[in-house]
Amino acid sequence: MVTARGVTARGAAGAGFDGLALTPEERGWLEGLAGTPGLAVTRHIGHWWRETKLRMAARLTLAVLDVDARERLIQDYLEATPCASLFFIPEALGFLDYTLLSAPEVPHVLDIARFERALLLAREAAPLPPGATPPAEEWRPEWRITPHPSAAAVAFAAPPTLLLGALLGGGRLPAPQPEPTPVLIAPGLPHLWRPATPHEAALFSRAQQGLTVADLHAEDEVLSALLRAGALLLA
Amino acid sequence: MRFVPPPKLGVGFTYQRGLPQAIRRLVNFYEVSPDVLCRERVIGGERVLSYHEDLLDEALEAIAGRPVIVHGLGLSIGSAAGWNAGYLRILDGLHARCPFVWHSEHLAFLLAQGPDGRTLHTGVPLPLPFTEEALDLLAPRARALGERYGVPFLLENFTYYLPGLPSDGGRDEVAFLNDLTERSGCGLLLDLYNFYCNAVNFGFDPVEALGRLKLERVVEIHLAGGAVHDGFHMDVHSQVVPEPVWALLDWVAPRAPNLAAIVYEVLEQAVPLVGYDAVGQQLERARAVWERDCARVEAYALA
Numbered sequence: 001m002v003t004a005r006g007v008t009a010r011g012a013a014g015a016g017f018d019g020l021a022l023t024p025e026e027r028g029w030l031e032g033l034a035g036t037p038g039l040a041v042t043r044h045i046g047h048w049w050r051e052t053k054l055r056m057a058a059r060l061t062l063a064v065l066d067v068d069a070r071e072r073l074i075q076d077y078l079e080a081t082p083c084a085s086l087f088f089i090p091e092a093l094g095f096l097d098y099t100l101l102s103a104p105e106v107p108h109v110l111d112i113a114r115f116e117r118a119l120l121l122a123r124e125a126a127p128l129p130p131g132a133t134p135p136a137e138e139w140r141p142e143w144r145i146t147p148h149p150s151a152a153a154v155a156f157a158a159p160p161t162l163l164l165g166a167l168l169g170g171g172r173l174p175a176p177q178p179e180p181t182p183v184l185i186a187p188g189l190p191h192l193w194r195p196a197t198p199h200e201a202a203l204f205s206r207a208q209q210g211l212t213v214a215d216l217h218a219e220d221e222v223l224s225a226l227l228r229a230g231a232l233l234l235a
Numbered sequence: 236m237r238f239v240p241p242p243k244l245g246v247g248f249t250y251q252r253g254l255p256q257a258i259r260r261l262v263n264f265y266e267v268s269p270d271v272l273c274r275e276r277v278i279g280g281e282r283v284l285s286y287h288e289d290l291l292d293e294a295l296e297a298i299a300g301r302p303v304i305v306h307g308l309g310l311s312i313g314s315a316a317g318w319n320a321g322y323l324r325i326l327d328g329l330h331a332r333c334p335f336v337w338h339s340e341h342l343a344f345l346l347a348q349g350p351d352g353r354t355l356h357t358g359v360p361l362p363l364p365f366t367e368e369a370l371d372l373l374a375p376r377a378r379a380l381g382e383r384y385g386v387p388f389l390l391e392n393f394t395y396y397l398p399g400l401p402s403d404g405g406r407d408e409v410a411f412l413n414d415l416t417e418r419s420g421c422g423l424l425l426d427l428y429n430f431y432c433n434a435v436n437f438g439f440d441p442v443e444a445l446g447r448l449k450l451e452r453v454v455e456i457h458l459a460g461g462a463v464h465d466g467f468h469m470d471v472h473s474q475v476v477p478e479p480v481w482a483l484l485d486w487v488a489p490r491a492p493n494l495a496a497i498v499y500e501v502l503e504q505a506v507p508l509v510g511y512d513a514v515g516q517q518l519e520r521a522r523a524v525w526e527r528d529c530a531r532v533e534a535y536a537l538a
Binding site: 019025026029032033036037038039040041042044045046047049050052056082083084085086087089090124 | 270273274275276308309345350355356357358359361395396397398399400401436464465466467469471504
């Protein structure tokens with residue numbers, strides 16, 4: 001199928017159709033497409049639709065950037081990253097990963113990108129099953145404590161309510177502060193996030209390294225809070 | 236598979252969340268795109284589609300009591316390496332909870348297999364060549380989709396922008412559609428805006444072309460409006476229906492004896508720009524055509 005083979009060749013090599021079982025007519029047609037207005041408008045539609053999706057699904061991160069930086073980052077992403085899905089969330093996740101890798105030197109942008117990425121994953125997570133958080137008296141020392149695959153702890157360089165309020169309201173962003181503020185994102189939380197205590201952030205981080213109930217040091221209440229939030233799981 | 240005309244439904248609209256009563260009272264049925272009720276994850280290289288259960292429940296409640304037809308976006312029926320099986324799984328799920336009168340898809344492809352076996356996504360539906368090879372690929376798939384649910388399967392003509400699509404046997408788009416419906420037994424979802432876009436973009440006479448189309452296979456008509464970019468009319472469902480498309484509907488409706496539904500399509504994101512008043516006007520105008528032409532065809536067929 002000539003068009004499908006053409007897509008395959010572009011995705012694989014970026015140029016040329018060597019190695020494909022094409023008739024001379026098919027090869028000639030594909031090579032003749034380069035530079036045609038029809039190919040340009042086809043590419044434009046694909047870019048426009050991808051851009052629309054990520055503008056809707058990655059609003060917070062885009063709001064951190066000024067207009068020039070925002071447009072440059074979007075266009076760089078679209079050029080560098082092939083389409084992976086028709087859906088909004090995978091497109092936004094791809095853009096946020098690209099943002100984190102490209103690390104623009106703009107205050108707050110990486111924190112917000114991590115936060116927004118975690119929010120999208122938490123929103124897509126399955127609801128917590130009833131009885132997923134056993135009471136402390138039932139915990140057994142050998143049980144492993146693991147992070148929920150759709151939970152995260154990120155650090156903001158400014159109080160989260162001030163930062164998110166400014167982003168959503170279009171106000172001036174607060175200046176970064178020396179002490180970071182931890183934020184918890186988890187599928188069991190109302191609105192999927194809340195500020196975290198330093199103890200919660202520390203325990204979540206330790207759980208990412210591997211932890212059992214026996215390793216806890218008078219942290220039952222902290223663990224209970226993280227289990228209720230759906231941030232940690234016991235197994 | 237033999238083509239069996241489905242029951243006549245009337246005028247419908249795409250299911251969207253929060254449709255006001257003023258619009259709901261203007262439609263006989265809803266057209267549902269299961270994809271918009273789903274999420275997609277890529278797990279181990281495989282696409283996994285699953286319903287947002289809350290969105291599905293909300294949709295089923297909103298459309299209860301009216302006939303439902305399905306218009307898919309993600310099947311990729313024309314992919315050389317095979318269609319998107321994940322889409323069929325969600326369609327199975329919808330059918331189990333809400334049997335539909337017919338289902339349809341775009342005559343295009345979205346997925347292609349890379350040399351390393353990974354699936355590549357085109358990002359925008361791409362056209363198929365008008366060739367025997369494409370017919371050989373599509374006809375059995377369309378036939379199987381008709382048999383899968385025991386209701387008609389329709390393919391929608393599609394707006395494309397790539398020039399000089401390969402063809403053999405002198406086929407153009409119309410001849411290809413005729414051959415495909417004949418060989419597969421499927422019906423045709425005639426998107427008149429898409430047809431109009433292709434006519435303008437590639438400079439053919441739409442009425443002459445429609446005159447060669449096997450109109451007895453037209454089960455459903457889509458109406459829409461779009462935008463112009465770099466001189467190309469684009470299918471983006473962002474506007475009211477342009478007058479030349481209404482004129483094509485006036486021409487086709489009395490000549491399509493099995494026409495069972497007319498749907499006005501507008502993107503959910505474009506509804507605030509178009510406005511519900513204008514949406515209602517489009518539906519009322521479509522109904523006037525339906526009552527004028529399709530009732531007459533029905534009476535003629537029964538006589």
